[in-house]
Amino acid sequence: MSSLRFLRLLLRTNLRASLALRGAFLLQVGFMALNNLIYFSVWLLFFRRFHDLGGFGIADMELTYGVVACGFGLAVALAGGLRDLSRLIVDGALDGYLTQPKPVLAQALCSRTLASGWGDLASGLGMVALSHQVSVAHVPYLLLAIVLSGSVFVAAAVVFHSIAFWLGPIDSLARMLWEFLITFSIYPEPIFGGGLRLLLFTLLPAAFSGFLPARLAHRPTLLHVASAVGGAACVVCVALLTFARGLRRYESGNQIGAR
Amino acid sequence: MTLRKYWSVVSIAIAQARAARAVFAGRLAFYALLLVMYARIWQMVGRQGSLGVFGHGDLIWYLAITEWIALSVPPIHTDIEADIRSGNVAYLLPRPISYLWLRFAEAFGTLLVRMLVLGVFGFGLSLLLTRAATPDGSSIGLPSGGVLGLICGALTAVAAATLNLIFCALIGLSAFFIEDTSPVYWVWQKLSFVFGGLMFPLDIYPDTLRTVANATPFPALLYAPGRIAIGAGAGFIGKTSLVLAAWTVFGVLCAHFAFRRALKSLEINGG
Numbered sequence: 001m002s003s004l005r006f007l008r009l010l011l012r013t014n015l016r017a018s019l020a021l022r023g024a025f026l027l028q029v030g031f032m033a034l035n036n037l038i039y040f041s042v043w044l045l046f047f048r049r050f051h052d053l054g055g056f057g058i059a060d061m062e063l064t065y066g067v068v069a070c071g072f073g074l075a076v077a078l079a080g081g082l083r084d085l086s087r088l089i090v091d092g093a094l095d096g097y098l099t100q101p102k103p104v105l106a107q108a109l110c111s112r113t114l115a116s117g118w119g120d121l122a123s124g125l126g127m128v129a130l131s132h133q134v135s136v137a138h139v140p141y142l143l144l145a146i147v148l149s150g151s152v153f154v155a156a157a158v159v160f161h162s163i164a165f166w167l168g169p170i171d172s173l174a175r176m177l178w179e180f181l182i183t184f185s186i187y188p189e190p191i192f193g194g195g196l197r198l199l200l201f202t203l204l205p206a207a208f209s210g211f212l213p214a215r216l217a218h219r220p221t222l223l224h225v226a227s228a229v230g231g232a233a234c235v236v237c238v239a240l241l242t243f244a245r246g247l248r249r250y251e252s253g254n255q256i257g258a259r
Numbered sequence: 260m261t262l263r264k265y266w267s268v269v270s271i272a273i274a275q276a277r278a279a280r281a282v283f284a285g286r287l288a289f290y291a292l293l294l295v296m297y298a299r300i301w302q303m304v305g306r307q308g309s310l311g312v313f314g315h316g317d318l319i320w321y322l323a324i325t326e327w328i329a330l331s332v333p334p335i336h337t338d339i340e341a342d343i344r345s346g347n348v349a350y351l352l353p354r355p356i357s358y359l360w361l362r363f364a365e366a367f368g369t370l371l372v373r374m375l376v377l378g379v380f381g382f383g384l385s386l387l388l389t390r391a392a393t394p395d396g397s398s399i400g401l402p403s404g405g406v407l408g409l410i411c412g413a414l415t416a417v418a419a420a421t422l423n424l425i426f427c428a429l430i431g432l433s434a435f436f437i438e439d440t441s442p443v444y445w446v447w448q449k450l451s452f453v454f455g456g457l458m459f460p461l462d463i464y465p466d467t468l469r470t471v472a473n474a475t476p477f478p479a480l481l482y483a484p485g486r487i488a489i490g491a492g493a494g495f496i497g498k499t500s501l502v503l504a505a506w507t508v509f510g511v512l513c514a515h516f517a518f519r520r521a522l523k524s525l526e527i528n529g530g
Contacts (some may be wrong), residue, residue, distance in 0.1 A: 024439065031442030038449040042458055049463050050304050116441070167281075176285040180292070191299045196292070 006102050007110055011078060014113035025115045032119025033126075036069055040127065054190030059131045061188060064214040066127030067142075068185045071149025071209055073120025079154045080112035085161035086174045092252050105243050109154065133218045141220040145213035148232040149185075152209035155232075155239035156181050162239075165246030177204070185210030205235050264356050265364045272368025286373070287380050290330055294381065297322045297458075298388045316389035317489040318459065320402035320409075323385040324485040325457050328416050331373040332423045335366035339431030340440045348525075359518045363428055370420055378413065403490035411496055412488025418503050419480045423451075425510035426476070432514065435521035455481030460489075476506045 018025050043065070047058040075082070088094050088108055097107040124146075128134055134142050160174040184206035192200055192207075200207040208231035216228040301318045313321075339362055342348040351358045390400035402409060430447060434440045451457070455477035461469050472478055483499040 028439070028442055031446055035442075035445035035449050038446065038453055042453050045453075045464060045468070046458065048465075049459075050307070052307075053300065054303055170281060172279070172282045173285050176282065176289065180285075180289055183289075184292070187296060188300075191296055191303065193299070196295065196299075199292075 003102055003106065007106055010107070010110045011113070014080070014110070018113055018115045028115040029119035029122065032073075032116040033123040036065075036120065036123040036127075040065055053188045056188040056190050059133055060214075060218075062127045062131035063133040063218055064188070064211055065186050066124045066129075066131060067145050067149055067214045067217055068182070068210050069120045069124030069127065070146040071124075071213065072153055072182060072185075073117040073122075073124060074146060074150035075117070075153035075157075076114040077117030077121065078113065078150075079109035080114040080117070081109045082154055082157040082161065083114075083175065083178075084112070085109070085158065086164035086169075086171045089161065089164040089246070089250065090169045090171070092250075092254065094247075094250060095252050095254070104247065105158065105240070109158075128217070138217065138220055141225070142217040144225075145217040145228065148216070148228050149209045149213040151232050152205055152235050153178075153181070155236040156205055156209070158239040159235075159242050162242045162246040165249045180204055181206050181209065201231075205231070208232050208235055265360060268356075268361055268364035269368040269371070272365040273372050276369040276372035283373075283376060286330060286377065290326060290377055290381055291384055293326055294319065294323060294384055294388060312462065313460065313489070314403070316400060317403050319389050320385050321460055321485040321489050322458065323381045324412055324416055324488050325455070325481045327374070327377055327381050328420045328423065328481055328484065329452075329457060331370055331377055331420050332427060333366045333369040333373070334427070335362060335424060336427045336431035336434075336440050336444050338362055338366070339428065340434040343434045352522075357518075359428065359432070359514060362431070363424065366424055366428070367421065370424060374417060374420060382409070402488050404488050405490075408490055409488050412484050412486075415487055415496070415499055415503070416484035418500075418507075419484050422476070422503060422507050422510060423480050425507065425514055429510065429514050429517060432517045432521055435524060450475070451477045451480055454478065456485070457481055460486055462486075479503050479506055 040062075043061050044058065047053075047061060051057070081088075085108060094104060094108060097104045097111075100107060128142065157174075157178050160177040161170075163174060164170050181204055184200060184204060187206075187210075189211040197207075208228070212224070212228040212231055216224045298315075298319050301315045305315045342351065342358075342362075348358060351361065354361070386400040388400075389402075402412075404412065426447070427444070430440050430444050433443055437443070454472040454475050456464070456472070461472055461478060461482050464472065472482075479499060479502045483495075483502070487496055487499065
C-alpha cells in the first residue's frame with residue numbers, strides 16, 4: 001500500500017472516529033468557531049476605534065485571521081498528533097510506529113485528529129468571505145495559501161517538539177512556542193519591523209503561516225506565490241531534517257504492542 | 260493544622276514552579292515580545308494622532324498589567340480534567356485534604372512564583388519601553404498613577420489573578436459532567452479578553468459594550484488592576500476591592516457547591 005493511500009485511510013478512520021461521538025464533535029466545532037469570533041471582536045473594536053495601522057485595515061485583518069484560522073484548523077484536524085509528539089519521543093512511545101513499514105513522522109502526526117480544527121476552518125472561511133479581499137478567480141490561490149499556512153503550522157510543531165530528542169521532557173516549552181507562533185501569525189504585518197521581522201522569518205516562522213499566505217490569497221503575483229511557497233518549503237525541509245536527525249538519538253521505551 | 264497542610268502544598272508547588280526554568284524563559288520571552296509589539300502598535304497609533312485620552316506610556320503599562328495577570332494564571336482546569344479523565348481523582352479523594360482545595364493550593368503556589376518573576380521582568384521592561392517613548396528619553400517612564408498607583412494596581416492584580424484561578428477551577432470541575440472542558444475554557448478566556456479589556460482599557464469601548472462588560476466579572480479580572488496603575492481615583496480602588504471580594508465569595512461558594520454536586524454524581528469503576 002502506498003504511503004499516500006495509507007495516510008488517506010488513516011485520516012478517514014480518524015474522521016469517522018470523531019463523528020461517532022456526534023454531540024462532542026459538534027460541541028467542539030461550535031465552541032471553537034464561537035471562540036474565534038469572540039477573539040476577533042477585539043480586533044474589530046480596535047479598528048473601529050483607530051481605523052487602520054500603517055495602512056493595514058479591518059479587511060486585511062479579516063483576511064489574515066481567516067487564512068491563519070483555516071491553516072491552523074487544517075493542521076490540527078489532519079495532523080492532531082502534533083501536540084503530543086514530544087511526549088511520544090520522551091516516553092519512547094514511537095516504538096509502535098517504528099515497526100510499521102510507513103513513515104514514522106506521518107503516522108505519529110496523523111494518528112489523531114482534533115475536532116475543534118473543523119470549527120477553525122469553518123470560522124476562518126467565514127472571515128475570508130467577509131473580508132471581500134479574495135475574488136472568485138483567486139479561490140485556488142486561497143486554497144494554496146491555506147495549505148501553505150497549515151503546512152508551516154505542522155512543520156513548526158515538528159521542529160519544536162523534536163527538541164525533545166536532545167533535551168528530554170520539553171512538552172510545555174514546545175506547546176508554548178507553538179502558541180507563540182499562532183499568536184504572532186495573526187498580528188498586523190506593519191507592526192513587525194527590524195529584529196521582530198527577522199524573528200518571524202526564522203526562529204518563529206509566523207510570516208510563513210500568517211501574512212505571506214494572506215498576501216498570496218489577496219494578490220497572487222509571481223513574487224507572492226514564490227515567497228509563500230518557498231518559505232513554507234524551507235520550514236517543512238527543516239522540520240523533516242530535524243526529525244530525521246533526532247530519530248537517530250531516539251531511545252526505545254520497550255513498548256511492545258500491536259497497531 | 261487545616262491551613263498548614265494547604266500551605267505545605269503551596270510550598271511544594273512553589274519549589275516545583277521554580278525548577279521549571281525553560282518554561283519560565285519561554286513565558287518571559289512571550290511577555291517581552293508582546294510588550295515590544297504593543298509599544299510599536301501604540302507608537303503607530305500615536306503618530307496617526309488617534310490615541311485619545313491615554314498617553315502612549317500609559318497604554319504600555321496597562322498592557323503590562325493585564326498580560327501579567329493573564330500569563331500568570333496556571334491551567335488548573337486541565338489538571339482537574341486530567342485527574343477525572345485518568346481516574347486519578349479516585350486516589351486523591353480519600354486523602355485527608357479536600358481534592359478541590361489541594362489542586363487550588365498547588366495552582367496558587369505556581370501563580371505566586373509566576374507573578375513574582377513576570378512582575379519584576381514586566382515592570383522593568385515597561386520602564387525601559389515607556390522611557391524610550393518619551394520625546395527626549397529623559398522621563399522616568401512611570402505610569403500616570405505614579406508609584407502608589409503601581410503598587411495598588413499590583414496588589415489588585417494579585418487578587419484578580421487569584422479570583423481568575425477560582426473561576427478556572429470551576430471550569431475544571433465541569434469535567435465531572437461534560438468530560439472535555441476545553442471548549443468552555445476557550446469561550447471563558449476569550450470573553451475575558453474582550454469584556455476584561457486585555458489589549459486596551461474599557462474607556463475606549465463603545466458605551467453599550469462597556470455597560471455589558473461591567474455586568475460581568477471580567478473588568479475586575481483585568482481592566483481594573485490596569486486602570487488603577489495608570490491613574491484612578493480612591494473611589495475606583497475602593498469599588499474594585501469590593502467587587503473583587505464579592506466575586507471571590509461568589510466563586511468560592513460556586514466551586515464548593517459544584518464540587519459537592521460532582522462528588523454525588525461520581526461513579527468510580529474498577530479498583
